[in-house]
Amino acid sequence: MTQPDTSVPPPVNISHSIVKDATFIQHNNINQHHYTRSGERPGYMRLLENVAKAALHDSIHVVDPPKCHPNTRVAIIQNIHDWTLGVDAKVGSKPILWLKGGAGAGKSAIARSVAERCSDEGLLLGAFFFGAADPTRNHVGRLVATLSYQISIVLPEFRDMVAAFIEDDPLIFDRSIKTQFSTLIVRPLSAILANRPTASTATPRLIIIDGLDECSAVNSQQDLVLTLQEVTNTTTFIRFLVCSRPESHLNSAFSLFRMTPILHCLFLDDDDYAASDDIRLYLEDTFKQIKEEHVFKNALPDPWPAPEMVDILVDKSSGQFIYAATVIRYVDSPRHRPNQRLDAIFNLRPPFKDLPFTELDALYRLIISKAEDLPAVLDILAFPALYGAYHAEAIEMMLQLEQGSVEVLLADLHSIVTFSWEGVRFLHKSLADFLSEPQRAGDLYRDLFRVQLSHVARVISIFSTHCGQRTRILHSSQIYKPIIQVLSELRKPDNMKADYVSSDILQALQLFPSFEFLKAFIEPLFSSEGPIFIRFYFQYLYCIKDVVLALLLMNWSSDWAAHFVFAYDHLLHDPCYLLPRKLSHVNFITHFQQTDVEAFGHTMLYIIGVATSMDDLYYPYFDDITKISHDLMGNTEKEAIFAKSASFCLALLCDERSASQDAGSIYGIARHDRRKKRDHPWHWRQMVPRPPSLGNRLALIGFRPTLYMDYKLKLTRIRKALRNSIPYRYGDIRLITMREYFEVKSEPVPKSWPWWIKDERPQQWPLYIFLLDLLPHILPLAGWYEPLVDMCRKKCLSSLSQVWPKKSRRARQAIDNYLCRMDSQEGGE
Template identity: 65%
Template sequence: MKGGAGAGKSAIARSVAERCSEEGLLLGAFFFSAGDTSRNHVEKLVATLSSQISIILPDFRDTVATLIENDPLIFNRSIRTQFSTLITRPLSMVLANGNHPAASTVTPRLIIIDGLDECSSFESQRDLLFTLQEVTNTTTTHIRFLICSRPESHLNSAFSLPHMVTTLRNIFLDDDDYTAAQDIRVYLGGKFEQIKEGHPFKHTLPDPWPMPEMVDTLVDKSSGQFIYAATIIRYVDSPRHRPDQRLNAIFKLRPPFKDLPFTELDALYRLIISKAEDLPRVLDILAFPALYGYYSLRYIEAILQLEPRSVEVLLADLYSIVTISYGDVGFLHKSLTDFLAEPQRAGDLYQDLSRAQLSHVARMISFFSTHSASLRRNISAGPFDRVLWELHYSDNMKADYVSSDILQASQQFATFEFFRPFLTCNIPKLRNRTSSMGRNDKDFIQSYFRYLYCIKDVSQSTRLVYWEQMRQYCKCVLAVLDDNWSSNWNAHFLCMYYHLLHDLHCRLPWKLLYANIHHDLGDMHLGTFGDIMLCFGGRIWHPCSNDITRIFHDLIGDIKGEAIFAKSASFCLSFLCDEWLASQDAGRTYRIAGHDRRKKREHPWHWRQMVPRPPSLGTQLAVITFQKDWGNKICKLTSIRKALRYSIPDDGYTSIHVTTMHEHFQLLNPQVRNTGQAMSIKPEQPQQWLLYVFLLDLLPHILPLSGRYEPLVMMCRKKCFSSRSQIWPKKSRRARQAIDTYLRRMDLQEGGE
């Protein structure tokens, strides 16, 4: 039977011993104790068990006495020899003769050994296990041994050996089927009732007491371990104090008393943690689950710069208070965090978790600055997330979340070199969602910039670090535009939209300024370059965006800014004038409306004369689905032309799906959903009309800021919007007026020159 520290193994062992003794089944019991010099080794184990058996079986006593007289030095021999000489052989002789008081009813065959892990020598523990296994297999006495222990790594290894498994049955006190939390709740409820009925100061207790939420917290803090609950009750039940005040002291609702409530529990924690060979390193590791809950072993090794798989080795002696599963390490006892965080309780094991957290942040910044992208996959932004959460919701001063190590790491962080490999990746074509920026890199850099933004006003040093990091990012983007994407209109458009249009002088409508052009408007996803622009563009995405916009305008000046706007306008016009995309959308629209354009083209006379003319496009019905109010989907039935013209909400652009009635009812059919056929009748990808409307609305705001750019001038002179612009005549008219104004300005500049 194994379980974590304080799980109640010894209490169960004592209860089993008492019950088996009453029923005549118990041969003997031995309880190891690390703090008792007479019970922390195996030297007295066989003598104690032999003495207990002698009381139960008088014939056994005579046989053992004779054996001791024949070999007075028997207690100096190995544990295996002692067991064989003083227990196994005489017990076999007595039971074989049947000369014992309980022969007519039951035969005592159980020996209980509790706290095996508290035996001082690891070798003695393993030797004892192998001796008991041999006794079980080779004797005819059918002795059964109940071994109770913490799940120490060396004991787990010994129990897992092939010759041990055949005679072993495991009982896990912390298994999922073990309802420890409910048992602890019942225990606490019963004990609190006893205190309210029999305590000397019961008349001082408020009603109700204790509050239900207090009991819930105690059950949660117990983490399935009875030692925590028992410690609470012993402390609260002190006859010299008011129970409600003692409980309030545990919840830190009043100053603590002279006697600390968790003395026994703290001694247990100190005993277990002190067993670790590399104690300073182990304490560094324990700070991670103490701060962040279950935490990845791989991330810990990366932050602390440890060898792979070394955390498991370092924590091998602590498996009774920590658990490792699915690559994460966590605490079996939630109260262990309180122990480590309180110097009065932990003593030399105390961990300043606030300082440890800042150390983790500084190490992360250094790690992402100095390691390659392949190695950066081994670490996440967890510490940053915790710090950012506390910065937003904690009452502490922002200065409490800054350290000299963080400032030094930030000053050395190479922002320009970090971004350049990602920004120079080939921009994929439209509809391609590939991205070479890893999830961990993206999470880190967003959290890092948010953190710098939160602490920028703490001191002059933090302010300088913040502005320098933002400036390095902006310089990197502009350098990449000049060196790699000087003729790429897509890249210039993204840079313009996310990093230049947020200037107050542009005065864009809200719905234009904060449209999610990556995901909602058709499928305009332009690779890693676009991902990075999205991460830091727009106040709705990142708090640094306004400062980044300000730096961009300072760096580019008027002439370069006009060039970027001109190339961005060229991108808009190239999309708005693309008749091929318009024909793709028209084809989809005609299919929804029930038209067959191929038949109309091949047999025009037959189509007009023999087949009744279908209703006009504006009267055909379809199911329109779009998102509104942060993801809530709205579905309505309307005509296609009305959907295209009026379904754009006033507060922004959002994804619109147009589905035929046939597709819609198929998807709603329970029989189709239950048979899995719904996967094959998904609605087609959203059309590009939303992106078209967005660019049509945006173009009049971009052209006034654009300088002379010959490709743009040539496209403007053609004035050749695609046919789908006819669906939005007012928007198209405004866009053409902006084009005329731009051409007149260019003509005046040319004439002036």
């Protein structure tokens, strides 16, 4: 470029100029045509040509620059000031401070406040404020020239030296940023300081670089970070304050091994620096100012604004000043009443033509649009928008993404999204409002309600896929969130329940293997995630029972145990069936140990709800589901359920193998001769004319007074022991043979039945009695079911039936009546 002719200077333009310390300083309109000071060196004028005037911290070319409100951000500003002075030896030894924070956290306002304070105290060498929308400061091309110019103002002797370096290399501004830093800052500064005495703490040494993420080229940002590291290796005099969003490429650059020893990081976290308190102070002060100075102040109600409004605004700000500042700018419009504008913020009145969050929405749209896979990113953002913090692993499971995909897809959104132990969450709560309003989000809008229903369907499908597996479902407590939130909405009055069911949900319900899922968990209350999910699953079904509860009954296939539990819990308890009180309660754990019913039945009662001593486990769905089950099912469906339930009962009653161990003890008490009862236990009366009944015999009984106490021994009649026991706990009593008794008595003075008796194989005879009594109530309700018919015709009751002749006789009579009914139906056809 042609050097300017300084021999004939044109008239001086002193626009925007000041005189400081008898030195003429011109901040603006500085170029080779208008800077006319006689005798100025060409090199320095060339420097001025490359200065970005809008990048200065006190530039008039930035309209309404962000500034910290008085008495806010005090702690963070003081922290940076102390680092500049090296007050803390540990932190002060690190020459680079990275101040990072989300979009709108107030980084630039803090940087300007620090620049002003340090400039007043003579600590500032220079500052450069990047701006994405300004072509003069959205790149690194003018960074070094702008900093060098400011240093020349602070250190006058620097001017001639840097001018000489430029004259020696006129193309210096076309060289790399590293070379420019070395030539125009480090070398002249080092030469000046070498001729000075040891620098005091008050010597200017701070350079501020704000908005690094707004530099247009990512490579330039990373190169600049590495250049700053090399500069600090060359000289210990300069300190760099770098402010930016925590973009992924900057996180990577600042995380390099060579950066660790020289880098101190500060994150604008609300918890660390009480940003919410500062925002509250800012809102209260500015609202007070509006009430005192606004043109329509007399029209404002008193009090205004309501305290709860301020609380909500502080919460919505999420520690980010941009939200609060946007609200204030909107409310403070001189053409409108402030109270009406604030009502529009809270949707208490229709919005004005100028929407309140236009500036904030543009910021969100700019950041989100940077994502490479925008549809996938919007799918991910729906989770924190709907449920708050949500674990990345759970999102990947819900969206069927590869492990680690969430962090990769959100790499460009770190300024509005953060990762923590809580999961993926928004730095701005207002971002959820933006995504949920089509007028604001535009083409980024997703119908979050429909998305939530798809999440519910996906949750059901995930647990359906994991049915029977003992592997832990990652972050299942997070996976429940869609169902939990839908449940909270369903419980609100006047909600249309059909709105909370979609075709995807119906399909997932039809495919969900309820019984197989429950059967996979041996300890359903406390040991695994499955029963927790199934509680929410059943609660959801209960809430939408009028729509899909019948689906639950169709998913158990032909499993007898499942149908037995459902028939017992929800059909037999109907008053029309007159189930005796002694059969109305059963403890599935003590009665059905080592059977398929134990886990399934107990979990069903736990989930759907019967009264228990633990109030927090009680869900009053039992009576409703019983009634609804009758209403939704026809007679044919009921007959099929009762038939499969009877098959379950008869299979246990005819199982000689499971009865043999109990039979040995019982025969030892009753003095029955087992050798006389061989092949036909149904016809045992023909072989033993007058067998004694066990019910009225004296026997040693082991019983537990309460559920958690050891067994006690007592000589009493078995029928009396059963009659006096709590109905649903008579499985806790045991028959004890004299041999067993004397074995225990031979031990050193036991006070109770040994504790290990609880860990032995439970006796089956209490369950046997229960099923003998229950079978006559089920078979009359059962329809045609071929396995049941075959069992009734070919199998016989086990030898335990001989001990209770009356009960066995009633059971056999019910079997005969069922066969007669089935034969008559078959003949009628």
